[in-house]
Structure formats: structure tokens, C-alpha cells
Amino acid sequence: MTTRIPTLDIRRFDTERDAFVAELGAAYREWGFAGIRHHGIPQALIDSAYAAFRAFFALPDAVKRSYHVPGGGGARGYTPFGVETAKGSSHYDLKEFWHVGRELAADSRYRAVMADNLWPAEVPGFKEHALALYRALDDLGSRVLSALALHIGLPQDWFADKTDAGNSILRPIHYPPITADDIPNVRAGAHEDINLITLLVGASAEGLQVLSRKGEWVPFTADADTIVVNIGDMLQRLTNHVYPSTTHRVVNPPGASARAPRYSVPFFLHPNPDFLIDVLPSCISADSPSRYPEPITAQGYLEERLREIKLI
Template sequence: MASRIPTLDITRFDTDREAFVAELGAAYREWGFAGICNHGIPQAKIDAAYDVFKAFFALPEETKKRYHVPGGGGARGYTPFGVETAKDSKHFDLKEFWHIGREIPDDSKYREVMPPNLWPEEVPGFREHGYGLYQALDQLGSRVLSALALHIGLPENYFADKTDSGNSILRPIHYPPITADDIPNVRAGAHEDINLITLLVGASAAGLEVKSKQGEWVPFTSDADTIVVNIGDMLQRLTNHVYPSTTHRVVNPPGEEARKPRYSVPFFLHPNPDFLIDVLPSTITADNPSRYPEPITAQGYLEERLREIKLK
């Protein structure tokens, strides 16, 4: 079943561009999801980041909570277990996480909405390896967006100056072992992502499921060297639903597997805060009239959605 969601070799963007762009665009039109292999991010870089993230989550609860920013909407630092709740869900997700954002100068016009990062002093190398992975995924995401721009008839560099100061987030997540069998909560309730695209690197266990257009849940466990990239709501809105933001979830594993922790690290690629999300003319047709006559800024949209998932 998992093979139904395609995995594509991104080196073909340089060697076989037209075919790659067509295949990638088709995958996203159908699934809103694709695997990307041969992405060029060394496994050692990914492993080093995972090691520091695991070291942080292993710290005592009171130490971790020192890095929680009350009223900050989880924008930077630590968000404890039992806070985030999928939209329309009665039960909170079974996870705790950390947010790394873009490093920008204090005199940046975006400083007010993009606070400085926090770095846990108890974990040596956290900043170096965490931000190193942030930058690598930011560059890979830009390549994916270049291919998607070409697929919908835009210049290859269309997104470059619209995401170069994007409020993008790297989110190391820890799903602790599940010790009871009859809980109503799941590791991550059914949801869609808020941003342009999400890049998910090295989920350490099965559990990700994607909802097909026919309404069935399709497990998508990728190979170790594959990064899963999916469409978020901002890109769905910008492209007038040409690229769907597909519902997905992380289910609790059966039996003994549930007693093991799960780690994953998604990178949520956002546009610059003042980017106006306005339906692209090239995506409006007689069959697909504009669904969003009113544009909205990326920051306005983000804040609206954070309230829905109880982070604000």
C-alpha cells in the first residue's frame, strides 16, 4: 500500500527536469504527499541532530519546563506534553516538542513576530546540530518549491524572495511510550499542516498514515534515506486546491511497539510573515473558480490557525 504514494529522486531535477517536475506535480495533485530520496543531506547530520534532541527530551521535567514560554504560542523553545490538540479533536496529542525558528537580526522588521531562539545549555551541540539541520531542510524545501513553481507555470525562482525570511519551524517531537491500552488519545490526531510544505526527516517508527481521496487511511513508512514532503494549507490556498493539503495522523502502534518512544523531526516551511496569500491566477479556471476571494497575510493566517489547535 505504501508504494502508492510515490518516492522521487530529486537529483532528476537537475538531470531530467521536465519529467521530474511532471511526476512530482502529479504526486502532489493526487496525494499532497511524496517521498524525496537522494536529497543530499548526510545521514551523519541527521543522526547528530536526533542525538541532541533525544538528549534534551531525556532531561528532567522541571529542567525542560524552564524553556517553556508561557503565552508564546509554542513559537520557540519547549512545549510540554498534553498541550497541542488537533483541530476539532476532544483529546490532546501524546507528544512534547521543541521549536527552532529562523535566526534573524534583532533589527529585522520581522523580529516582533519571530522571537529569538532558545538553546538548552544542558545539551552540548544542540544549537550547532539543531540549526544545521534547519538550514539543510530549508535549502531542500526551496528546491521542492522551485519544481512546484515550474509545474504550475510560474518562474522557477518564484518562491525564493517570498520564503527567504520565512517564519519556518524545525520541530523535534518526542512521543513517549504508551503504557495504557485503552486511552482515547493518539500520538497525533488527524490534521492538516498550516504552512507551505512540510519536510519530515527520519521518523524513527511506523505510525504515519495519510488519508486518500477515497477516504482510506494509507500507511506511509518511508525508507531511512527518504524525506517525506507534504503540502500545507497555505500552499493549498495559494494554488486554489490544485495541491491538496492532505489529512494525516500518527497512530498508536500495537502491542509492545507502543511501549517504545517515537521521535520525528518535521520542518514546517513558511513564507515571509508579510507575504500575501492570494490565489494564483494560473490556478483559476472555469472548472476551478477562486475559492478565496479575500487574501490574507501569512502571519494573519498562522495566528488564526494556532488558536484553533490551542497553541494560542
């Protein structure tokens, strides 16, 4: 095992495909995490989106709460501070967040399970900047999935028609300043992600830690031009744990650093709601029998997990 989570140059997918696929696949088999640099998303796009998100979180609490959808499970709009709780934890996370979903065509068959987006009227440009970042991360995620498909013997485009209308989520997060010492809550409790893969814009701030196979918490503070991409539970299940969904958390910084806010923007890439998560035959062997003999739809699995983390 390496002692450091690898960061790879995704341009090599075009110039050294076989070597890049092998290295990326090995990184995910060991860590479930990797950094992706030279990803092609302009820094100006990221900065503009972050500015809009900060402007929203700076609004009065009553204004933010007007965009909360009771009973919506946080699927769209605003989720207040003190709601989401990591699975198995008795303490809520120290964060508030907003959810941007896919913009659906009027005749989409997924309208019954994917709500329309909400947009804060108080922040000019929020919609445009959020959707631009959403599309850029969706495209980058598709490239990563293409490489992962090749690594396990699937066609490069295997995921394309299974994620083209996925219930993917862009989640701007605000972790407010921590004003009390010795509290039991952390910014994000130890958890695994629900989806196929997560792309994180903003891991350049300290706090993200990844649980190694040895049981050690390994800090992962990426370079500013690096997007962190990790495996989610849906892909772990689909690949029979060939790609592990690794436990991670966001810890509270020490001392005066805790008094500063933290922002991050993960993009949770999901399959289409009716995609059947059924273990791939190529990931089953005599030494590794199927861990999940019963398939489940992506939407069914999502709802099951949202109940566990107290969003529905």
C-alpha cells in the same frame, strides 16, 4: 490513482527536469505527499541532530519546562506533553516538542513577530546541530518549491524572495511510550499542516498515515534515506487546491511496540510573515473559481490556525 505514495529521486531535477517536475506535480495533485530520496543531507548531520534532541527530551521534566514560554504559543522553546490538540479533536496529542525558528539579523523587520531562539544549556551541541539541520531542510524545501512552481507555470525562482525570511520551524518531537491500553488519545490526531510545505525527517518509524481521496488511511513508512514532503494549507490556499493539503495522523502502534518511544523531526516551511496569500490567477478557471476571494497575510493565517489547535 496509484495505491502507493510515490518516492522520487530529486537528483532528476538537475538531469531530467521536465519529467521530474511532471511526476512530482502529479504526485502532489493526487496525494499531497511524496517521498524525496537522494536529498543530499548527510546522514551524519541527521544522526547528530537526533542525538541532541533525544538528550533534551531525556532531561527531567522540571528542566524541560524551564524552557517553556507562557503565552508564546509554542513559537520557540519547549511545549510540554498534553498541550497541542488537533483541530476539532477533544483529546490532546501524545507528544512533547521543541521549536527552532529562523535566526534573524538584528535589523530584521520581522523581529516583532519572530522571537529569538532558546537553547538548552544542558545539551552541548544542541544549537549547532539544530541550526545545521534547519538550514539543510530550508535549502531542500526551496528546491522542492522550485519544482512545484514550474509545474503550475510559475518561474522556477517564484518562491525565493517570498520565503527567504520565512517564519519556518524545525520541530523535534518526542512521543513517549504508551503505558495504558484503550486510551482515546493518539500520538498525533488527524490534521493538516498550516504552512507551505513540510519536510519530515523520521518517517522511517511506523505510525504515519495519510488519508487517500477514497477515504482510506494509507500507511507511509519511508525508507531511512527518504524525507517525506507534504503540502500545507497555505500552499493549498495559494494554488486554489491544485496542490491539496492532505489529512494525516500518527497512530499508536499495536502491542509491545507502543511501549517504545518515537521521535520525528518535521520542518514546517513558511513564507515571510508579510507575504499575502492570494489565490494565483493561473490556478483559477471557469471550472475552478477562486475558493478564497479574500487574501490574508501569512502571519494572520498562522495566528488564526494556532488558536484552533490551542497553542495560543
